Every structure is written in C-alpha cells, then in structure tokens.
Amino acid sequence: MRDREIGQNLSGVAGQDVMAIDLPMALFSDPEWQMIEEGFNLVREHEVESIFALANGYLGTRASLEEGSRLSQPDTFAAGIYINEPAAELGPSLARLPDCAHLEIAIADELLSLETGKVLEHRRILDLRQGLLWREWRQQDSMGRISQVRFLRLASLADRHVIIQSVVIKAENYSERVELFAPFGNADARSEQKAPLVSSAYDPAMVTVRAGKTSIAIAKGWVPQPPSNRGSAGEDRLSDHTKERWSWEVGPGEAVRLDRVAAVYTSRDAEDPTNAARLHLAEILDRGVSALVRAHVDAWRVHWSIADIQILGDDEAQRALRFAAYHLMAAANPADEHVSIGARGLTGRAYGGHIFWDTEIYMLPFYLLTDPPTARTLLMYRYHTLDAARRKAKAHGYEGALYAWESADTGEETTPRTTVAPDGRIVSILTSEQEHHVSADVAYAVWQYWLVTGDEDFMVDAGGDILIETARFWASRAQMDADGCAHIRGVIGPDEYHEAVDDNAYTNMMARWNLNRAADAVSLLKHERPADWEQQSKRLALAADEPAAWRRVAAALVTGFHPDSGLFEQFQGYFELEPVDVVSHRNCAMPIDLCLGPERTRLSKAIKQADVITLSALLWDEWPDAVHQANFDYYEPQAAHGSSLSPALHALVAARLGRVEHALDYFRQGAEIDLANNMGNAAGGVHMAALGGLWQAAVFGVAGLRIREDGIALDPHLLPGWTEMSCSVRWRGRILRLVIGVDTVEVGIETQDSGELKIAIVDGPFCFGHPGRRYIVEREGLAWGAWKEADG
Ligand code: IFM
Numbered sequence: 001m002r003d004r005e006i007g008q009n010l011s012g013v014a015g016q017d018v019m020a021i022d023l024p025m026a027l028f029s030d031p032e033w034q035m036i037e038e039g040f041n042l043v044r045e046h047e048v049e050s051i052f053a054l055a056n057g058y059l060g061t062r063a064s065l066e067e068g069s070r071l072s073q074p075d076t077f078a079a080g081i082y083i084n085e086p087a088a089e090l091g092p093s094l095a096r097l098p099d100c101a102h103l104e105i106a107i108a109d110e111l112l113s114l115e116t117g118k119v120l121e122h123r124r125i126l127d128l129r130q131g132l133l134w135r136e137w138r139q140q141d142s143m144g145r146i147s148q149v150r151f152l153r154l155a156s157l158a159d160r161h162v163i164i165q166s167v168v169i170k171a172e173n174y175s176e177r178v179e180l181f182a183p184f185g186n187a188d189a190r191s192e193q194k195a196p197l198v199s200s201a202y203d204p205a206m207v208t209v210r211a212g213k214t215s216i217a218i219a220k221g222w223v224p225q226p227p228s229n230r231g232s233a234g235e236d237r238l239s240d241h242t243k244e245r246w247s248w249e250v251g252p253g254e255a256v257r258l259d260r261v262a263a264v265y266t267s268r269d270a271e272d273p274t275n276a277a278r279l280h281l282a283e284i285l286d287r288g289v290s291a292l293v294r295a296h297v298d299a300w301r302v303h304w305s306i307a308d309i310q311i312l313g314d315d316e317a318q319r320a321l322r323f324a325a326y327h328l329m330a331a332a333n334p335a336d337e338h339v340s341i342g343a344r345g346l347t348g349r350a351y352g353g354h355i356f357w358d359t360e361i362y363m364l365p366f367y368l369l370t371d372p373p374t375a376r377t378l379l380m381y382r383y384h385t386l387d388a389a390r391r392k393a394k395a396h397g398y399e400g401a402l403y404a405w406e407s408a409d410t411g412e413e414t415t416p417r418t419t420v421a422p423d424g425r426i427v428s429i430l431t432s433e434q435e436h437h438v439s440a441d442v443a444y445a446v447w448q449y450w451l452v453t454g455d456e457d458f459m460v461d462a463g464g465d466i467l468i469e470t471a472r473f474w475a476s477r478a479q480m481d482a483d484g485c486a487h488i489r490g491v492i493g494p495d496e497y498h499e500a501v502d503d504n505a506y507t508n509m510m511a512r513w514n515l516n517r518a519a520d521a522v523s524l525l526k527h528e529r530p531a532d533w534e535q536q537s538k539r540l541a542l543a544a545d546e547p548a549a550w551r552r553v554a555a556a557l558v559t560g561f562h563p564d565s566g567l568f569e570q571f572q573g574y575f576e577l578e579p580v581d582v583v584s585h586r587n588c589a590m591p592i593d594l595c596l597g598p599e600r601t602r603l604s605k606a607i608k609q610a611d612v613i614t615l616s617a618l619l620w621d622e623w624p625d626a627v628h629q630a631n632f633d634y635y636e637p638q639a640a641h642g643s644s645l646s647p648a649l650h651a652l653v654a655a656r657l658g659r660v661e662h663a664l665d666y667f668r669q670g671a672e673i674d675l676a677n678n679m680g681n682a683a684g685g686v687h688m689a690a691l692g693g694l695w696q697a698a699v700f701g702v703a704g705l706r707i708r709e710d711g712i713a714l715d716p717h718l719l720p721g722w723t724e725m726s727c728s729v730r731w732r733g734r735i736l737r738l739v740i741g742v743d744t745v746e747v748g749i750e751t752q753d754s755g756e757l758k759i760a761i762v763d764g765p766f767c768f769g770h771p772g773r774r775y776i777v778e779r780e781g782l783a784w785g786a787w788k789e790a791d792g
Pocket of ligand 1: 643
C-alpha cells in the first residue's frame with residue numbers, strides 16, 4: 001500500500017470532462033486517512049479483504065472484489081448470528097450471509113475481470129475517516145474497449161441495518177451496451193454461504209436465510225441512473241432467475257451509475273424481520289442514497305472527534321493508529337447488549353467469531369476511554385452470559401462463575417476440542433478446561449469501567465454480580481494447603497505453550513485482585529446504595545462472611561514473587577526449565593514451538609506471548625518500577641510472540657519503562673500484524689486484540705495514562721521520531737484533551753461539567769483540574785516542574 005494522488009488517470013479521457021455522473025461521496029482527500037492497495041495481486045486477496053473490511057458492529061462485510069476472483073471470499077456477517085459447524089467438535093461459528101455486493105460488469109457480453117483483461121489501472125482505498133471502501137479500475141477488454149469503473153461501499157454507522165454500494169461505469173472509447181448483473185440469493189456460489197435460504201421463491205427484492213433458530217432478511221433496493229438523455233435503464237431477470245440485470249447503451253465519455261441499498265433485519269431484532277427489512281428499505285430509499293451516505297460520513301466524523309490520536313513525526317505510526325481505531329469503532333454496536341466482539345471482529349472467519357479475553361483486556365480500554373456506553377454494552381454481554389459461566393463453574397466442581405474461554409451467542413463454552421497442527425497432527429485444545437484467567441479478566445474490565453465512569457447503576461444492576469460471582473469462583477478454585485498458602489493448580493496462563501501448570505503468576509495475581517475488588521465492591525455498594533444492595537445481596541444469596549473469606553484467600557494466594565530478584569516466577573518450576581535462544585529464533589519462518597516440538601517447548605522457557613509482562617501492564621501501580629523493569633528484562637527475551645496479542649503489550653510496558661527504542665520496535669511489530677500480514681494469517685480477519693493493544697501502547701504506554709479513583713496520572717515517553725502525540729479521553733463525564741510534547745504536557749478539560757479532578761505526573765506534581773481550563777507542565781531537567789494554568 002502506498003500514497004498517491006487519487007484518480008489521477010481516471011478523471012476522463014483526453015479532451016473530455018470528468019464523469020458527469022459520479023459516486024455519491026468523494027474520498028476524504030488527506031492521504032494520512034487512506035489505506036491504499038495499488039494494483040492487483042491475487043495471492044494477497046484474502047488479506048486485503050480483511051484489512052479493507054467494512055463493519056458497523058451489527059453487520060460486517062469483507063472487501064471482496066465486486067465481480068469476484070478465483071480467490072474471493074466475500075463473507076458478510078451479522079453480529080451474534082452463529083451457525084453450528086457440521087463437525088460438532090468445531091462448535092458454532094459466525095454465519096455467512098448472502099453477499100450483497102456481488103456485481104458483474106459486461107461490455108457487449110464480455111465480462112470485466114482483473115484476471116482476464118488488461119488492467120490499465122487498479123486500486124482500492126479504505127477511507128478511514130469516512131468509513132468508505134473505494135475502488136478505481138481502468139480496464140481494457142479483448143476488443144480494445146476501455147472502461148473506467150469506480151465503486152463505493154459502506155456499512156452505515158448512522159443506520160446499522162444498512163449496506164450501500166454505488167458503481168459508476170464510464171465508456172472511454174466505445175459505443176456499446178453496458179450491463180450489470182447481481183446474483184440473487186443463494187445463487188451466489190462464490191460466497192460459499194453458510195446460512196441456507198429459507199425460501200427459494202424468486203423475489204429480487206428480498207432474501208431470507210436461516211441460521212439455527214434465527215431468520216435473517218435482506219431487503220434489496222436499487223437506483224439506476226442513465227447517462228444523460230440517452231440509453232435505457234431498468235432491471236429484469238434472466239430466464240434462470242438467478243441474476244438481476246441492468247443495461248444501458250453508452251457512447252464514448254458517457255457514464256452510468258447504479259446504487260444498491262440493502263436493509264438487514266434478523267429475528268433477534270424484529271419479530272417479523274422480513275417486514276422490518278422491507279419497511280426500512282422503503283424508508284431509506286425515500287431519503288435517497290446521497291443523504292444516507294452523508295449521514296454515515298457524519299457519524300464517522302463524530303466518532304473520530306474523540307477517538308483520533310494524532311502523532312507528529314511518524315506517519316507510519318499515525319496511520320497504524322488510525323487503522324486500529326477504524327476497526328475498533330467498526331466492530332462495536334452500543335445498541336446490542338447480547339453481542340460482543342470476536343477475535344477478528346466481523347472481518348473474517350478465523351476463530352468462528354468467538355469472543356475471548358481479547359475483548360476485555362485488549363479492546364475494552366479503547367471503548368472505555370473514548371465511548372463508555374459501548375464499553376458498558378460489552379460488559380453487559382458478560383452479564384447476560386453470567387448464567388452460562390455459573391453452569392461452567394458448576395460443571396467443573398466450582399462455585400461462582402467461570403466464563404467460557406471461547407464464547408459466542410449464549411456464553412456456553414465454544415472452544416473446539418481439537419485442532420490440526422501445522423505439521424498435520426490432531427492435537428487436543430485444553431484452553432476451555434484450563435485457561436481460567438478469563439474470569440478475572442472480565443472482573444478487571446468491570447472495575448476499570450467503574451473507575452472511569454463512576455457508573456453506580458451499572459455496579460448495582462450487573463457489575464457487582466460479575467465481581468462477586470467471579471470472586472466466588474476463585475475462592476473455590478484455590479486450594480488451601482496445610483502450610484496456609486492457597487494454590488491454583490492445573491491452569492494455562494496467557495502463555496499457552498505451557499499447559500497444566502501450577503500457580504501461574506498472571507492467573508494468581510489477577511485472581512487475588514478479583515477477590516479483593518469484589519470485597520471492595522461489596523463495601524462500596526453497602527454504603528453508597530444500601531437499598532439496592534439489599535436486593536442485590538439477596539439476589540446473589542451473599543453470606544455476610546463471604547467478603548472476608550475472599551480477602552483471606554487473596555492474602556494466602558501464592559504470588560510466585562522472589563523478593564531478592566524482584567521476579568515473578570511465571571509458574572511453579574518455570575525457573576528450572578531449559579533456556580532456549582528465543583531471540584535468535586524470532587526471524588525464522590517457523591514458530592518456535594514447531595521447531596522444538598511440543599514436548600521440548602513445554603520443558604523450555606520459551607513463552608508464546610506476554611504473560612508476566614501482561615501482569616505488569618494491567619497492575620502497574622501494585623509494584624515499584626524496579627519490579628516491572630526486572631521482569632521485563634527477564635521475560636522479554638523469552639517471548640516468541642507466537643500470538644498477535646504479544647507485541648503491543650511489550651510496546652506498552654517498554655514505553656512505560658522509558659525503553660523507547662524497544663517500545664518503537666514492538667509498536668511497529670504490532671502494527672504490522674495486519675498491515676504487513678507479518679504473522680501470515682490476516683486472511684482470517686484483522687486481529688482486534690492487537691489493534692486494541694496498539695491503541696493502549698500509545699495511550700497507556702506513550703502518554704503513560706493511568707486511571708485512578710480521583711483522576712488520572714500521566715507518565716509520558718514519546719517514541720523516537722515522535723515530536724508530539726495528542727489524544728482525547730473521557731473520564732467521569734469530562735473530555736480530556738492530552739497533548740504530549742517533547743518537554744511539555746498539556747491537559748485541556750473540555751466538558752463544562754462540575755467538579756475537579758486530580759491530574760498527576762505519575763507520583764510527582766499534580767493539580768486539580770477544572771472544567772473548561774487547560775493546564776501545562778514542563779520538564780525541568782530530568783524532573784517535571786509545577787503545573788500552570790494555560791491562557792485561553
Ligand atoms: O485469546 C487469544 C489467546 O491469548 C492466544 N491465541 C489466540 C486467542 C484469540 O486471539
């Protein structure tokens with residue numbers, strides 16, 4: 001992908017005006033907001049489809065070529081709609097819906113194709129600012145006819161049920177019949193659609209499919225535009241009833257346009273989805289395509305006004321952060337508490353759309369600080385699946401709530417039982433049985449939400465229940481030994497190379513934290529909301545002595561901390577394992593666990609992803625910097641980064657430690673997971689956790705933001721080449737504008753809200769910030785000076 005002047009050759013043939021008919025919206029012209037895929041390389045097709053995917057949290061559609069190619073995988077997904085895979089052990093996966101964007105172009109019966117014709121120019125552009133997928137294509141067919149084609153596509157952020165596509169075709173040097181074909185319903189074989197048609201009755205304006213018990217209705221409308229004063233436009237059906245067709249007679253320099261609009265409803269959101277989709281379509285067609293596109297672009301503008309991070313001095317990092325924020329915003333739907341975000345969002349098939357700890361630990365901070373209602377919605381998904389978590393705990397002989405390692409619509413465990421290793425072996429997947437830290441991760445996210453929003457109603461209605469039920473799980477999960485220590489045995493920590501380990505430091509520390517915060521929540525609710533607490537504690541049948549028991553277990557939990565070295569032992573016995581040279585292995589094409597084999601990997605110190613280092617990132621204020629430093633120095637060389645979750649958190653912790661060169665390397669590595677496909681698996685969708693991690697590396701690492709009960713603390717470390725970073729975050733009803741310079745930090749409090757908040761430079765100088773004012777602090781030598789109120 002590279003920068004260019006958009007459409008430099010596509011604006012018209014020599015001596016003629018630009019297309020009189022054009023797409024309903026122009027691209028946002030600033031190249032810093034564009035991802036560009038130049039040319040056409042068939043083998044890259046799947047990753048381009050993922051990277052350029054469009055979504056709005058309700059629908060997601062891959063950026064497949066409209067006319068298709070040998071490799072196209074044009075999946076469309078609806079959040080929360082899963083279908084059981086034929087092989088039962090695979091569990092449910094996101095249903096693949098009919099592709100609304102498939103469109104073939106024929107010039108006098110010859111189909112245009114990137115694979116057969118002469119491609120004179122071709123590029124795809126993802127306009128991050130406006131949430132538009134744009135395509136420009138200039139193609140010569142076998143008869144020497146040159147066509148200019150432009151496509152625009154969007155999944156509306158203003159109206160999440162709507163997908164819009166627009167195409168303009170201009171004849172450069174011929175007079176001929178131009179035709180467009182859109183396959184109907186299941187006839188679209190290229191989509192390998194998983195959700196079967198409910199009825200095959202021919203209805204060009206409606207497709208209804210079924211996924212399990214859910215019906216999905218797609219109402220389709222279209223608006224063809226003829227070239228000025230000649231030709232004819234219209235649609236009819238071919239004799240086999242499989243395609244819609246529009247045709248025009250055009251002459252040189254003339255253009256035609258077709259807008260297609262789809263309205264999607266499911267039986268999750270309407271009793272009669274077919275009727276709802278039909279009515280909705282009629283209403284939006286009335287408003288007109290241009291108005292719909294404008295509303296969508298406006299919605300993106302509003303989102304970006306808070307979510308954008310601006311970097312001066314590093315264009316690559318700038319684009320990577322915008323790309324990350326684009327996909328994060330596209331993945332979430334604040335209106336639906338019964339869905340969450342899968343590991344690849346709505347952009348691809350990998351992991352079947354399942355939800356992992358990725359959401360709470362890697363993605364949620366972005367929503368929490370830029371769009372708290374969305375963070376609340378995501379946490380409500382965990383509240384609505386609490387019963388399934390209770391059932392899982394019970395089935396394993398524990399109390400409270402043990403969340404599914406992989407979760408889908410119901411919250412039941414959906415982790416596949418086996419997988420095929422790259423060397424062809426069938427291996428058991430033990431994460432659902434052993435990777436229990438997810439329960440503490442959900443609890444952690446609940447507490448972060450509480451700190452940032454102070455939303456007591458949420459704690460009363462849902463958050464308190466999650467904290468208490470997860471604490472109960474840990475209290476029953478920990479085994480008290482005769483020596484008075486509590487152990488959590490037989491788990492998998494974030495480092496999945498080592499299974500069935502005892503006392504994984506991450507798991508134990510997060511469990512300890514979960515137990516203590518649940519006890520804190522009980523005190524808080526008892527005092528702040530006594531009447532509600534009475535109901536809540538009854539609902540949860542909480543015994544009076546439970547919170548004290550949680551604190552006792554928390555205090556007794558083995559930490560794995562070695563005071564002399566300042567190191568946490570990743571799990572019991574880790575320090576005795578075989579040292580292997582992971583660093584020199586990092587450039588090998590084959591992952592280290594494949595090179596060493598499973599047994600040797602298990603007996604080695606090689607770790608798959610940040611484990612103790614994740615603990616540092618999450619519980620930073622619990623230990624002095626020297627502890628984080630010692631652990632980073634020890635564990636960073638062991639990390640094979642076999643998971644996309646790993647590099648960004650290394651960047652975050654390295655930045656906090658002031659290891660800025662190291663942080664920049666990891667930041668780039670994290671950014672390249674999708675943008676350069678550096679793990680080779682972007683075809684399955686973008687890596688949502690890595691994108692959330694990148695945002696955290698900037699905000700929590702580079703700005704050094706820490707969330708505290710009475711305000712925020714900053715500990716800035718600009719990365720090499722970065723001369724300024726600015727971003728906005730929300731904190732308790734306020735919008736804080738942070739500008740991190742080389743030697744200055746500026747905080748503007750933009751909302752006219754009452755009350756002061758404490759802004760600190762780590763544990764150093766602080767000020768009480770008032771709404772509507774700006775504060776600046778300057779570096780004085782190695783330390784920070786005093787905060788001053790800025791003029792204006
Ligand atoms: O949740 C992660 C896990 O930590 C590592 N493997 C991939 C999962 C989904 O992203």
